[in-house]
Structures are given as structure tokens and as C-alpha cells.
Amino acid sequence: MITSEEMAVVDANAEALGVPRKQLMESSGNAVARVVRETADSDDEVALICGRGNNGGDAFVAARFLDDYDVSVHLFGRAETITTDIAAENWAALKRAELNAEEVRDAADLDFGSPDVIVDAMLGTGVTGALREPEATAAETINDADATVVTVDVPSGVDADTGEAVGTAVDADHVVTFHDDKPGLSNVDAEVTVADIGIPDAAERFVERGDLLRLSRDPTAHKGDFGSVLVVGGGPYTGAPALAAQSSLRAGADLAFVACPSDVAREIQGYSENLIVRPFDGEHLTPEHVDSLLAEAEGHDTVVFGPGLGSHDETLSAVESFLESFSGTAVVDADALQVVPSVDTDATLVCTPHQGELEKMGGETADDWDERADLVESFADDLGHTLLVKGAYDVISDGETTRVNRTGNPGMTVGGTGDVLAGVTGALVCVLDPLSAGAVGAYANGRSGDIVVDEQGYGLVATDLLDSLPRALWPDA
Numbered sequence: 001m002i003t004s005e006e007m008a009v010v011d012a013n014a015e016a017l018g019v020p021r022k023q024l025m026e027s028s029g030n031a032v033a034r035v036v037r038e039t040a041d042s043d044d045e046v047a048l049i050c051g052r053g054n055n056g057g058d059a060f061v062a063a064r065f066l067d068d069y070d071v072s073v074h075l076f077g078r079a080e081t082i083t084t085d086i087a088a089e090n091w092a093a094l095k096r097a098e099l100n101a102e103e104v105r106d107a108a109d110l111d112f113g114s115p116d117v118i119v120d121a122m123l124g125t126g127v128t129g130a131l132r133e134p135e136a137t138a139a140e141t142i143n144d145a146d147a148t149v150v151t152v153d154v155p156s157g158v159d160a161d162t163g164e165a166v167g168t169a170v171d172a173d174h175v176v177t178f179h180d181d182k183p184g185l186s187n188v189d190a191e192v193t194v195a196d197i198g199i200p201d202a203a204e205r206f207v208e209r210g211d212l213l214r215l216s217r218d219p220t221a222h223k224g225d226f227g228s229v230l231v232v233g234g235g236p237y238t239g240a241p242a243l244a245a246q247s248s249l250r251a252g253a254d255l256a257f258v259a260c261p262s263d264v265a266r267e268i269q270g271y272s273e274n275l276i277v278r279p280f281d282g283e284h285l286t287p288e289h290v291d292s293l294l295a296e297a298e299g300h301d302t303v304v305f306g307p308g309l310g311s312h313d314e315t316l317s318a319v320e321s322f323l324e325s326f327s328g329t330a331v332v333d334a335d336a337l338q339v340v341p342s343v344d345t346d347a348t349l350v351c352t353p354h355q356g357e358l359e360k361m362g363g364e365t366a367d368d369w370d371e372r373a374d375l376v377e378s379f380a381d382d383l384g385h386t387l388l389v390k391g392a393y394d395v396i397s398d399g400e401t402t403r404v405n406r407t408g409n410p411g412m413t414v415g416g417t418g419d420v421l422a423g424v425t426g427a428l429v430c431v432l433d434p435l436s437a438g439a440v441g442a443y444a445n446g447r448s449g450d451i452v453v454d455e456q457g458y459g460l461v462a463t464d465l466l467d468s469l470p471r472a473l474w475p476d477a
Helices: 004-016 021-039 054-065 085-096 135-144 183-187 209-214 239-250 262-269 287-297 313-325 334-342 355-361 369-383 417-428 434-456 462-472
Strands: 045-050 070-076 101-104 117-121 148-152 174-178 191-195 228-232 255-261 276-280 302-305 329-332 348-351 386-389 394-397 402-405
Touching: 004 021, 004 209, 021 054, 021 085, 021 117, 021 148, 021 174, 021 191, 045 054, 054 070, 054 085, 054 117, 054 148, 085 101, 117 135, 209 434, 228 239, 228 287, 228 417, 239 255, 239 302, 239 417, 239 462, 255 262, 255 287, 262 276, 276 287, 287 313, 302 313, 302 417, 313 334, 329 334, 329 417, 334 348, 334 355, 334 417, 348 434, 355 369, 355 386, 369 386, 369 394, 369 402, 386 434, 394 434, 402 434, 417 434, 417 462, 434 462
Parallel strands: 045 070, 045 117, 070 101, 117 148, 148 174, 174 191, 228 255, 228 302, 255 276, 302 329, 329 348, 348 386
Antiparallel strands: 386 394, 394 402
């Protein structure tokens, strides 16, 4: 079963993997035509009621496969306003073939006669809320007709994720949905056909550009809506927490704070005027700092724990104490990772080890990425936390679902790129679920490195990633 948001991601990932959307539309239309053929008699009239998006495009394709029936195609709106190139191409193919295809400018002009079968292809899975005109009137007309109704993907007016309808919705007899069942269809009183349209399993396994569709920005948003990140780090090292905090800003967080020992606070502040530094006394984190850190963490959406923190015994004891009392969301990286397996915590954790750190945590690894993915999934299930295991192929798993990322290059073996990844993941987990945040974070971090190497060759340094991160998070860049 797949939600409408996930379906959009998978569609785009399939295209990134080399399966064109036009090919998927051809398969979808063919699947609709097959169900119509199973429903209709040889001399039946078939009317296809189509919107201007890809749902309508699927029906345009279906009409070509049904041209031995008495077929009529009714497009709501002007052909020049069809919203996607592939749907427009398939409309043009209907016209060139001189099939019976007309534009309907107003619901009052809709006259599809008395067909035996009606194909509802007005709206697809991405549309929610009450039907507007002319679709609302068309839905009522369809429901009043003495015809068998076949719907493309989801009945128009029905929410694909909930099965709810606000106002009028098409009352379908058959639903032809694609790739996987949709949650809302269990509430629809219709026969459901799930058609395989050729989307490869890899579109759900591998993180690709389609995953960036998970990110969106409301134009009416205010400061803070996209998250405040607190990086807890520094002491032995100063660059690591600064990189993590700066990368969280580049990945879309609104605010980035660094809690660090006072001995290095001025140095960390000097890396960027965009950082807000919260110093605590001493040269390294100790248990006596935990209460104040917990109070500070309450004001942030995510804590990134570990960059540059070091492995002093007192520091590790403080990390353990913090996590035991913390119930928010944290990205755990670097030396802080080693305490996670022994900590009983209510926190939501995304752990970002490389393979050596994974083994220190008690996990297993393997040279083969597919075998490694199974091992990571098993260990994530045991831990009860999300893992993002870095490597040539990054593996991201919450113990139930496992994704694999293939962006990145050998130039990223340089120090600091893991700190950037921790910061990016910290920003993303403010607005996404942990698995998606880890997957998109790994993809964006690797892609930013690929952008740098494409432009300047090897010899990149971690700070180079900061400038390329915004482009890496933009689907069309």
C-alpha cells in the first residue's frame, strides 16, 4: 500500500532511474483499457471524462487502445492548458488519429450521450478537497448515468489516502490504480485492480531525485516553521560543530545554535556570524552540564549530538545521561554513537555511523551493499532507532523500511563531510520523519559532493559542500 505523496516520489524516482513517465503513462492507459474491455460488450459506447493532468493523460492513452469501441473523449478545459507535456502529447495523438475527442469549456456543455461505460479520469491521487466546477457537476452527471463507471487511480472527489469525500464524488464500479494499492480505496465500494505499470522495485529501494519532492515551503511561513537545530559539540575539535550547524542552515533550518565548551566558544562563533553560540563552562562536556543542556534543548526541534565532542569518559557519561532524560528528536554522530546501544531513552534518534562506528556499536557490516542493507535493517530493529550508515552506498533503515543512497564520490573521504551530513539530517528531521530525513540527507550530502567534483575535480574540502547544498536539495538543479 502506498500514499499519494509516496506515489509521486516513486514516479519521479522511476524517471530518474531511466523509466520515462511517458512510458508509465502508456502502461497505465493500457491497464485502464484492459479493465474496460473486461467490462464492456463489443458494441458498447465508452465515454472518457478527462481532466487536464496526467490522470486525463492516462485516459487519452486508453482511448487509443479502445478505438474499436464507440469511444468519445471529453476534456475539461482548453487543450492548450493541459498541465503536463506527456498528457498534451497524448491528446495530440488522439486528434491526429481523428478520434472523437472534444474540449468541454463549461459543465453545462458536457454531453456524453448515453454510454454503456464511463471512464472517470478527472482527478488523480494528488488532489484533495471538495470537487470544484466543472468536475462537481460532471461527477453528479456520471453518478446519474445508467452506465458502468471505471475510475482511473482513484474516484474523483475521493481522498486517496483516507477514502473520505468532501461533497460530491464519483461513485465507481471499478477502480484501476497503479503500482500499489492506495489506503483510501479500502473505503471505496468498488472492485479494485492494481496494475503493474513497470515501475521497478529500485524506485522505492534507492534514494533518488524524487525524494526531494518531500520538501516544500509554504509561502506564508514564518521564522521557525522550518526548524531550530541545536548542535552539541566541540571541545577537542572546533570545526566539526561549526560545519554541522552551518550545514543545517544550508539544508533549510531557520536557526542554528551551538552548545559548546566556553574555552572554544569564541573560535566556533568566528566561523560564521549566522551561528548562535551557547557556551558552557570548561574544556569539555561533563555530567554537570546535562541539566542546563536539557533545558536548552526544549527550545529546539532537533539536537545534533556529537560533532567534535571527543571521547573523554566524563563526556560519554554526560551523553548517556542526556539521552536517558531526553524525549525529543536527536541526530547522534561521531563519538556520541558508542553510548546509544546501552541507553534506555524515549528520544527519537537518527544515528549516523560510518561502518567502523557501526561495528563499535555492536552492528555488523559486509562488503556487498545488499547484504549490508539487511544487516543494518536488523540492527536498527534491535536498537529501536533509525540508522544512517555511511559508505560508498549509504544505508538508511528504521528496522522496517530500508533505503539505499548512491550519491557521493571518493573525494568525500576528506574529514568533515560526516559533520555536514549530521547537520543536514538535523535540519531535515525538523520537517520530515526520521527515515525520510536520513534518506534525503544522505542523498543531498552526496549530491552536493558530486556537484563540487563536477565543477572543480577532486580536492574538495568539507566547507565546499556548504555552498552546493542548496542546489543539491533542489529537484531541478
